[in-house]
Amino acid sequence: MITFEGVTKRYPGGTVALDDVSLDCPTGRITVFVGTSGGGKTTALRTINRMVEPTSGRVLIDGQDVREHKPAELRRGIGYVIQHAGLFPHRTIEDNIATVPYLLRWNKKKARARAHELMERVGLERSMARRYPFQLSGGQQQRVGVARALAADPPIMLMDEPFSAVDPVVRAELQDEFLRLQDELHKTIVFVTHDVDEAIKLGDRIAVFQTGGKLVQVDSPETLLARPADDFVAGFIGHDRGIRRLSFIPASSAPLSERDVLPADAPVERARDAAGGWVLVVDADRRPLGWAAAAGLPASGVVGDASLAPIGHTFDVAGDSVRAALDAAILSPSGRAVGVDAEGRLAGVADQQDLSTAIARAGADPRPAEAAEDGG
Amino acid sequence: MEFDWDWIARNTDSLGEHALVHLRLALLPVLFGLLIALPVGVLCRRWGWLYPPALTIANVFYAIPSLALFMIFIQYTGLTASTVMIPLTLYSLSVLVPNVVDGLASVSDPVRQAATAMGFGPLRRLLRVELPIAVPIVIAGTRVAAVSSISLVAVGQLIGQGGLGYDIIRGYQLSFPTQIIAATVLIVLLALVTDAILVTVQRLLTPWARVRGKVS
Numbered sequence A: 001m002i003t004f005e006g007v008t009k010r011y012p013g014g015t016v017a018l019d020d021v022s023l024d025c026p027t028g029r030i031t032v033f034v035g036t037s038g039g040g041k042t043t044a045l046r047t048i049n050r051m052v053e054p055t056s057g058r059v060l061i062d063g064q065d066v067r068e069h070k071p072a073e074l075r076r077g078i079g080y081v082i083q084h085a086g087l088f089p090h091r092t093i094e095d096n097i098a099t100v101p102y103l104l105r106w107n108k109k110k111a112r113a114r115a116h117e118l119m120e121r122v123g124l125e126r127s128m129a130r131r132y133p134f135q136l137s138g139g140q141q142q143r144v145g146v147a148r149a150l151a152a153d154p155p156i157m158l159m160d161e162p163f164s165a166v167d168p169v170v171r172a173e174l175q176d177e178f179l180r181l182q183d184e185l186h187k188t189i190v191f192v193t194h195d196v197d198e199a200i201k202l203g204d205r206i207a208v209f210q211t212g213g214k215l216v217q218v219d220s221p222e223t224l225l226a227r228p229a230d231d232f233v234a235g236f237i238g239h240d241r242g243i244r245r246l247s248f249i250p251a252s253s254a255p256l257s258e259r260d261v262l263p264a265d266a267p268v269e270r271a272r273d274a275a276g277g278w279v280l281v282v283d284a285d286r287r288p289l290g291w292a293a294a295a296g297l298p299a300s301g302v303v304g305d306a307s308l309a310p311i312g313h314t315f316d317v318a319g320d321s322v323r324a325a326l327d328a329a330i331l332s333p334s335g336r337a338v339g340v341d342a343e344g345r346l347a348g349v350a351d352q353q354d355l356s357t358a359i360a361r362a363g364a365d366p367r368p369a370e371a372a373e374d375g376g
Numbered sequence B: 001m002e003f004d005w006d007w008i009a010r011n012t013d014s015l016g017e018h019a020l021v022h023l024r025l026a027l028l029p030v031l032f033g034l035l036i037a038l039p040v041g042v043l044c045r046r047w048g049w050l051y052p053p054a055l056t057i058a059n060v061f062y063a064i065p066s067l068a069l070f071m072i073f074i075q076y077t078g079l080t081a082s083t084v085m086i087p088l089t090l091y092s093l094s095v096l097v098p099n100v101v102d103g104l105a106s107v108s109d110p111v112r113q114a115a116t117a118m119g120f121g122p123l124r125r126l127l128r129v130e131l132p133i134a135v136p137i138v139i140a141g142t143r144v145a146a147v148s149s150i151s152l153v154a155v156g157q158l159i160g161q162g163g164l165g166y167d168i169i170r171g172y173q174l175s176f177p178t179q180i181i182a183a184t185v186l187i188v189l190l191a192l193v194t195d196a197i198l199v200t201v202q203r204l205l206t207p208w209a210r211v212r213g214k215v216s
């Protein structure tokens, strides 16, 4: 665990970058720092590896003051990833990745073997090992940056806006892979970002910093969205925090129905009086095939003969959130979302009404921040 | 007046010898210049306030006519090679010091921070990261210094240490243009070859910079 105890940083010139910050970053978890630009996130991150020395207060790693270690030695045990990767332009990809192993005097063969193993881990082709950084795209460079930070298998990773310089598609990819990697590695990660969505997606805990280096709230993403500590946090996470909260309501809490679902070999007569004007057609294995409009059915035969409108996307009843289900419903021609199980078989259909029911149930949580406003 | 090829044939040996002396007199000062400019440049990067006075001093040397510098150094080192090489060394600084500083400044902030964060101490960071990244710019400066030194050193003949400068002055005294032309052409060739060698060295040392040059 990384512990901040009353950490204050005042730069020469008087800027207070951190103001009496106390905070725990639990072992094996991702703690995300978000907040306004200049709020002290980078400064806080750097007190952990002693790139910044606090004016007062202390930072502990597993109970031990970081100042008990020499900076260079401390840093070799802490991975660090930054926005523009900061790869060494004069070193090949494999040697960039093997930087810390070389510093730790591993022999060259072992260090390179480790670099190649990591390239695979972060999704880089082995053929890139001998290239130089400028021959890689921004997203690839960022992967190298992550691999380099992981090279000596440090228990702690510090990441300062690592994915913010790439386009949204690549960013989403990197985030997903990052989460997958963390599932295997269980590092203690401190992650700085400007992007609230990224914080919510990646963070086990989110710490919100305000200008002047004040830590205003530390909570799980769920609690942060449900109960922002004050107007600043509420404003910072945005007016659509209601929508964002839907990500934390499991889709399984929505009632599912079998209404207007027919196998492909059912006679068309059975589809004519579908209540919503649409019938979901499934195959013998209950895999959804598409939507048939009651108005466009052939005169006779089976529903499978009708021209089917594509489903758009389905939602996974076990793993997805109400947000994904609602999105599926909105994009569906029938206005109804198709829920499937892990094998892709139909679990049931939910319309927007059903989803509202699930949202209303989840919304019954107590919400002290707003209750206090109501009371006052 | 005709170009006397026979004279060239008869004097190949002495011309070659003068060319070698010429190169040594011209290039040793550039080497010494580099040895001085590297630490000075590093210090100027470390303490920014040092840079303006250091640059001014280097430029003042450059502004002093070579003849005057020779006269000053003759008092200490006599009519020796040192009297030629010391001023040339000082001249090279006005190019090399700013190039070392620019080279070190070409290391981007993220790179420097990444090196620090990964556990490079200051010295190791300088030797393994900052200086290697500065190499292309330092060599670019070295090319300028080497070429101008090769052309400047001819003046050294004024104190009897001129390499091919000897042939130029001798040709003038004897009203014998062949010798002047031959020596001049050789000086230009030496400059071109030296420059080409430095370009090659740079490409071999910094493959990462060469390919970048091709791409952009």
Ligand SMILES: Nc1ncnc2c1ncn2[C@@H]1O[C@H](COP(=O)(O)OP(=O)(O)OP(=O)(O)O)[C@@H](O)[C@H]1O
Residues within 6 Å of the ligand: A011, A012, A013, A015, A016, A017, A035, A036, A037, A038, A039, A040, A041, A042, A043, A044, A194
């Ligand atoms: N080396 C420094 N010297 C003086 N002031 C500094 C220094 N580094 C940061 N600051 C100041 O400290 C404050 C916090 O900076 P910091 O970089 O920690 O913010 P941040 O939250 O990371 O911002 P951003 O989101 O823009 O990266 C800012 O006001 C900044 O100007």
Ligand SMILES: [Mg+2]
Residues within 6 Å of the ligand: A041, A042, A043, A160, A192
């Ligand atoms: Mg920052």
